Amino acid sequence: MDREEQDYILEKMMIEYGDGLVRLAFSYVKDAELAKDMVQNTFIKCYKNLDSFRFDAQLKTWLYRITINECKDYLRSWNYRMVQVRSFINETTKSILxxxxxxxxxxxxxxxxxxxxxxxxxxxxxxxxxxxxxxxxxxxxxxxxxxxxxxxxxxxxxxxxxxxxxxxxxxxxx
The missing domain is CATH 1.10.10.10 (Winged helix-like DNA-binding domain superfamily/Winged helix DNA-binding domain)
Known part of the structure; x- marks a missing residue:
């Protein structure tokens, strides 16, 4: 598969599946901007590995799996844990008023x-x-x-x- 073909497939996938993947990522990370970042990472991984995709599975399910794994990796990360601590502190102070x-x-x-x-x-x-x-x-x-x-x-x-x-x-x- 040449680069032009890969670019075309990626663009088509982004248009067709982008919104659904963002909603899926949001259901995990519960932050709109972070969900968009997760999907961007998904498309980057997809682009890098498009040559190895066997087309045994549907492209949609492959993208969903990559997105879910991206989100799970993020949720296990140290960065996420620190964000959670800061968020807890902010919410606690906001809950007073x-x-x-x-x-x-x-x-x-x-x-x-x-x-x-x-x-x-x-x-x-x-x-x-x-x-x-x-x-x-x-x-x-x-x-x-x-x-x-x-x-x-x-x-x-x-x-x-x-x-x-x-x-x-x-x-x-x-």
């Missing part, structure tokens, strides 16, 4: 649902995200996460059950 913006935002159901999803353990959050927000099939999710289809189905079922419990509890306590 809650902002008006925060009060307005929490009124919207969509944001509440996102919070409920983000409160799930990572293994449930990722299958919910890929299934409902990215519309991947259970087979595609299994391929992206490098796990069995039955594991994906089990995680989806458990995630739905946990979400249902969280929502009922929120309604009960108002």
């Amino acid at each position: 809650p902002s008006t913006e925060k009060s307005v935002i929490t009124k919207y159901d969509n944001d509440e649902m996102k919070e409920n999803i983000y409160s799930l353990p990572k293994m449930y959050r990722e299958v919910i995200y890929l299934y409902y927000y990215e519309s991947l099939s259970t087979e595609e999710i299994a391929n992206v996460l490098d796990t069995s289809v039955n594991t994906v189905k089990t995680r989806l079922r458990r995630a739905r059950h946990k979400l249902k419990s969280i929502i009922k509890e929120a309604e009960f306590y108002g």
Whole structure:
């Protein structure tokens, strides 16, 4: 594959999958700019390794897997841990006087649902995200996460059950 062909394929992938990959990365790192950085790293790795791609899997699932691995690597990094400590300190000081913006935002159901999803353990959050927000099939999710289809189905079922419990509890306590 020559350089011109690689450039064309990369540009096509960026247009077709870029937004979905950013949303996927955001579900892990919960920061829009950082999510964009993760996706940029994904496309750089993709470009460097495009010659070795065997086309056994779908390009989409390959990109999703690279993005997930980028995010997981970042979340394990020392830099992330330090950002978390700083963020905790900032949030603690802000929580003394809650902002008006925060009060307005929490009124919207969509944001509440996102919070409920983000409160799930990572293994449930990722299958919910890929299934409902990215519309991947259970087979595609299994391929992206490098796990069995039955594991994906089990995680989806458990995630739905946990979400249902969280929502009922929120309604009960108002």
